[in-house]
Amino acid sequence: MTSVRAWTPITEADNIPTREGRAVTVCDQEIAIFHLQDRYLTIENKCPHKGGPLCDGIVSGTTVVCPLHGRRFDLETGMPVRASEPSCVATFPTRVEDGIIFVDLGGGHTGQEEAA
Amino acid sequence: MKEQLVVVGNGMAGVSCVEQILKQPHNFDITIFGDETHVNYNRILLSLVLAGEKSAEDIIINDIDWYQTNDIRARLGVKIASIDRDKKVVIDENGGVTEYDKLILATGSSAFIPPIPGVDKKNVHVFRTLDDTRALLEKAQPGLKVAVIGGGLLGLEAARGLQVRGCEVTVVHLMETLMERQLDATGGDYLKRKIESLGIRVLLPQQTAALFGNGRVDGLRFASGEELEADLVVIAAGIRPNAELGRKAGLDVRRGIVVNDYMETSDPHIYSVGECTEHRGQTFGLVAPLFEQGRVLASTITGKREAVFTGASPAAKLKIMGVDIFSAGSIDESAPGVETVRYEDPPLGVYKKLLLKDNQLLGVILVGDIEDEHTYMDWMRSGTDLTPHRRQILFPPREADPGLEVAAMPDSDIICGCNGVSKGDIVQAIHAHDITTLAGLKERTRASTSCGTCTGLCEKLLRAVTPDFQEETRTTLCSCVPFSYEQLRDMIRGQKLKSVEEVLNIYGNRKGCEVCKPALSYLLDMVWCGGHEEDRSARFINDRVHANIQKDGTFSVVPRMRGGVTTPDELRRIADVADKYKVPMVKVTGSQRIDLLGIKKADLPQVWADLGMPSGQAYTKGVRMVKTCVGTEFCRFGVQDSTSAGIELERRLENLFTPHKFKMGVVGCPRNCAEATVKDLGLVGQDGSWQVVVGGAAGKSVRKADLLITVETTEQALEASDLFFQYYRENANYLERSYDFVERLGIEKIRKETVYAPEADKHKLLDRLARSKALAKDAWLEGQAPVSPTQFVQIQPLEVQSA
Numbered sequence: 001m002t003s004v005r006a007w008t009p010i011t012e013a014d015n016i017p018t019r020e021g022r023a024v025t026v027c028d029q030e031i032a033i034f035h036l037q038d039r040y041l042t043i044e045n046k047c048p049h050k051g052g053p054l055c056d057g058i059v060s061g062t063t064v065v066c067p068l069h070g071r072r073f074d075l076e077t078g079m080p081v082r083a084s085e086p087s088c089v090a091t092f093p094t095r096v097e098d099g100i101i102f103v104d105l106g107g108g109h110t111g112q113e114e115a116a
Numbered sequence: 117m118k119e120q121l122v123v124v125g126n127g128m129a130g131v132s133c134v135e136q137i138l139k140q141p142h143n144f145d146i147t148i149f150g151d152e153t154h155v156n157y158n159r160i161l162l163s164l165v166l167a168g169e170k171s172a173e174d175i176i177i178n179d180i181d182w183y184q185t186n187d188i189r190a191r192l193g194v195k196i197a198s199i200d201r202d203k204k205v206v207i208d209e210n211g212g213v214t215e216y217d218k219l220i221l222a223t224g225s226s227a228f229i230p231p232i233p234g235v236d237k238k239n240v241h242v243f244r245t246l247d248d249t250r251a252l253l254e255k256a257q258p259g260l261k262v263a264v265i266g267g268g269l270l271g272l273e274a275a276r277g278l279q280v281r282g283c284e285v286t287v288v289h290l291m292e293t294l295m296e297r298q299l300d301a302t303g304g305d306y307l308k309r310k311i312e313s314l315g316i317r318v319l320l321p322q323q324t325a326a327l328f329g330n331g332r333v334d335g336l337r338f339a340s341g342e343e344l345e346a347d348l349v350v351i352a353a354g355i356r357p358n359a360e361l362g363r364k365a366g367l368d369v370r371r372g373i374v375v376n377d378y379m380e381t382s383d384p385h386i387y388s389v390g391e392c393t394e395h396r397g398q399t400f401g402l403v404a405p406l407f408e409q410g411r412v413l414a415s416t417i418t419g420k421r422e423a424v425f426t427g428a429s430p431a432a433k434l435k436i437m438g439v440d441i442f443s444a445g446s447i448d449e450s451a452p453g454v455e456t457v458r459y460e461d462p463p464l465g466v467y468k469k470l471l472l473k474d475n476q477l478l479g480v481i482l483v484g485d486i487e488d489e490h491t492y493m494d495w496m497r498s499g500t501d502l503t504p505h506r507r508q509i510l511f512p513p514r515e516a517d518p519g520l521e522v523a524a525m526p527d528s529d530i531i532c533g534c535n536g537v538s539k540g541d542i543v544q545a546i547h548a549h550d551i552t553t554l555a556g557l558k559e560r561t562r563a564s565t566s567c568g569t570c571t572g573l574c575e576k577l578l579r580a581v582t583p584d585f586q587e588e589t590r591t592t593l594c595s596c597v598p599f600s601y602e603q604l605r606d607m608i609r610g611q612k613l614k615s616v617e618e619v620l621n622i623y624g625n626r627k628g629c630e631v632c633k634p635a636l637s638y639l640l641d642m643v644w645c646g647g648h649e650e651d652r653s654a655r656f657i658n659d660r661v662h663a664n665i666q667k668d669g670t671f672s673v674v675p676r677m678r679g680g681v682t683t684p685d686e687l688r689r690i691a692d693v694a695d696k697y698k699v700p701m702v703k704v705t706g707s708q709r710i711d712l713l714g715i716k717k718a719d720l721p722q723v724w725a726d727l728g729m730p731s732g733q734a735y736t737k738g739v740r741m742v743k744t745c746v747g748t749e750f751c752r753f754g755v756q757d758s759t760s761a762g763i764e765l766e767r768r769l770e771n772l773f774t775p776h777k778f779k780m781g782v783v784g785c786p787r788n789c790a791e792a793t794v795k796d797l798g799l800v801g802q803d804g805s806w807q808v809v810v811g812g813a814a815g816k817s818v819r820k821a822d823l824l825i826t827v828e829t830t831e832q833a834l835e836a837s838d839l840f841f842q843y844y845r846e847n848a849n850y851l852e853r854s855y856d857f858v859e860r861l862g863i864e865k866i867r868k869e870t871v872y873a874p875e876a877d878k879h880k881l882l883d884r885l886a887r888s889k890a891l892a893k894d895a896w897l898e899g900q901a902p903v904s905p906t907q908f909v910q911i912q913p914l915e916v917q918s919a
Contacts, residue, residue, distance in 0.1 A: 008913070009914040009915060010913050010914060011911045011913065011914060014905075015905060015906045015911055017652065017653060017906075018653060019653035019654075020652065020653045020660075020904075022906055022911050023910070024911045024912075025913070026913045050667065051668075052669065053665075053669040056657035056669070057630075058629070058633055058653070058654070059653060060596075060628055060633075061627035065629070065630040067656065067657045067665055068665070100914070
């Protein structure tokens with residue numbers, strides 16, 4: 001894992017309502033940022049199944065459910081919740097400073113890589 | 117010549133003993149005296165009657181037919197005043213004399229009323245009988261201040277029942293923790309937090325010194341000098357055996373009527389069972405040992421004298437929805453040689469404690485997670501050596517195949533501890549009587565009719581044994597909030613829950629999922645007639661942006677076109693929008709409307725503004741459209757003005773939400789060109805009348821609608837439509853289409869409760885519909901007044917740095 005992070009300021013934290021997600025395209029990457037009660041988490045905004053916009057999914061605890069076909073991913077690890085669905089999504093380190101959400105776009109990794 | 121068997125007491129213990137006697141060869145002529153005027157009912161479930169989860173009829177165990185079928189004389193409302201043991205007769209309060217050869221005393225117990233000054237004031241109640249329950253129900257009303265004295269099982273259940281009725285309830289308990297006889301201090305603390313989270317106040321330890329008030333109770337004064345205001349006081353401070361009859365007759369009576377292991381009293385012709393008895397110095401207040409006593413006595417009194425009563429380990433379960441408490445066996449950890457194993461998860465509210473001795477389970481306390489109660493009860497009853505289970509003892513592995521658990525049980529294993537029904541009994545009954553439902557099983561075997569703890573096991577057995585097991589329609593919403601829709605509606609109403617979060621926090625797993633969140637959103641909107649706290653995060657994306665998400669993440673837009681009637685102006689605007697936003701497809705729908713497909717989320721507000729038409733709700737579980745024919749306007753066959761009626765019907769119901777999508781049709785003659793008979797609701801015009809039909813379908817299912825009613829005027833047809841519409845909204849499960857709903861309830865019942873309901877009930881339905889309608893608005897207005905700044909707007913990154 002990289003030791004120096006490149007934090008990109010994305011948007012005001014207030015722009016993302018609690019337990020909802022929003023998509024942002026930065027440097028040709030479409031990411032989905034989610035607001036969980038006490039923190040923000042970022043994943044790639046594309047369901048590996050059929051490309052569904054994960055930002056529009058219902059949040060359940062720390063997972064999101066794809067609005068198209070109900071695939072479910074852990075927002076912290078990017079791993080699918082059901083082991084029978086092999087693909088995962090990339091996650092990106094996220095932090096909030098002075099009400100602004102920053103994402104480390106280069107720090108994206110997938111749960112699979114980590115497992116490997 | 118038959119022997120006269122007289123039973124004094126028509127409660128659960130006495131009657132259950134009689135049932136056991138009837139199962140055996142006997143030569144008795146049976147008379148049962150009961151001082152209550154009711155047939156034998158399940159006293160354990162009174163708290164559910166108080167809470168409105170069951171009706172008084174639901175808790176009847178033996179109806180009057182049972183007494184007649186079995187040739188039992190039931191003398192209800194007759195209190196036995198004395199026994200003349202020399203003459204072998206009982207004498208009732210009116211001087212009536214009844215001879216006996218054998219006499220069973222099953223007089224039960226009474227509420228213990230502590231000697232507090234003022235307990236004789238008005239509005240001070242006990243909670244012990246069906247009449248007590250009815251009296252409480254008469255008084256209970258929203259805002260009433262209630263104090264419950266006693267923080268045991270019964271006190272807590274009474275408190276919850278009254279709170280659900282809207283009362284402001286405080287539980288006052290003498291001890292340091294709640295349910296101290298079943299729980300240790302930690303368990304009691306968990307319980308207290310849970311009870312408080314339901315909105316019930318708990319005062320501990322608090323000794324009530326007096327009840328004050330002028331004739332009527334006004335409040336409690338505590339030994340500390342503090343006072344608590346109360347309009348109603350319920351005393352639930354324990355029970356006392358009704359042993360007076362035995363005492364007066366000169367039987368050996370200590371706290372209760374003393375019996376030996378065969379349930380014989382000191383008089384060879386007199387026996388006793390139930391809460392009035394004392395066995396080896398112990399009295400019993402929970403149902404399972406009382407039924408066991410009944411079985412033993414049945415064996416004794418029929419001359420077999422095989423079974424003996426050896427006492428019983430107590431097991432108790434709190435019957436409050438969402439508060440899972442189970443306790444069994446001994447909870448005394450100070451006894452020599454006792455080891456304890458504990459697990460705690462304070463945020464989840466889960467606490468488990470097991471007491472072991474010599475690797476056998478002595479006692480168990482479960483709070484917040486009682487799934488394993490059966491396993492623990494089993495271990496305790498059988499004295500299983502737990503050495504091989506020690507590492508997983510707090511989380512015994514569950515069988516992956518639910519059939520395995522029941523298959524692995526020996527036939528002699530007791531499934532229903534309350535009624536002593538074994539696995540073998542159940543399997544035999546299922547085969548002998550072709551039982552396919554839980555209700556059938558309950559009727560035949562009595563299993564799962566008392567505390568309901570074994571319901572799950574009984575269902576598993578049925579599923580395993582009978583090829584055509586029919587599940588009952590009690591569908592629970594999902595595992596996040598494992599309650600039925602009826603229960604959830606009651607909980608939302610009773611607890612005045614206004615948001616999805618509140619429901620999930622109190623009754624659920626605090627997370628919710630894509631299944632329960634939209635369902636709860638619907639229920640809240642329906643129950644509060646639109647006056648709930650809307651939480652968009654609990655809605656599917658379609659209901660966040662009021663358009664239908666497509667496979668590529670774009671949206672489709674269907675404007676409302678009431679009755680399928682449009683104008684050149686509207687069509688021009690639609691065409692202009694299609695050009696301006698380069699809409700990839702413009703399509704006429706099956707609902708006589710126009711669909712614009714492939715629109716970006718960010719464009720939605722401007723598309724709606726340019727269209728200048730309201731939302732057609734084509735994306736949601738709500739009122740879709742009314743399909744019409746041209747009726748008398750242009751058609752040469754039309755006999756009713758279906759177009760106007762259809763447009764009016766759509767105006768009346770548009771913007772409202774329903775359990776599933778709701779499609780309507782209105783046709784001007786029986787040729788039915790707009791296919792009204794395959795719609796959720798249809799009006800079929802005839803010469804001089806309208807047929808109102810409901811529950812039709814032409815989608816995944818095809819079903820011809822049922823006739824709800826035939827009426828003369830359009831106004832009557834619209835009112836019948838309103839009634840059915842609101843009835844469906846209030847009673848269907850979420851995602852249950854009207855055609856399944858009509859089949860499930862039956863059209864007769866629906867007629868009886870809508871168009872043929874008493875006027876007052878109709879008004880209530882229509883009033884709730886009107887209130888919802890008053891708050892319902894065109895969702896597309898949010899295009900100009902979004903609920904959050906980024907509801908539709910695409911977020912642009914603040915500054916793009918090179919990576």
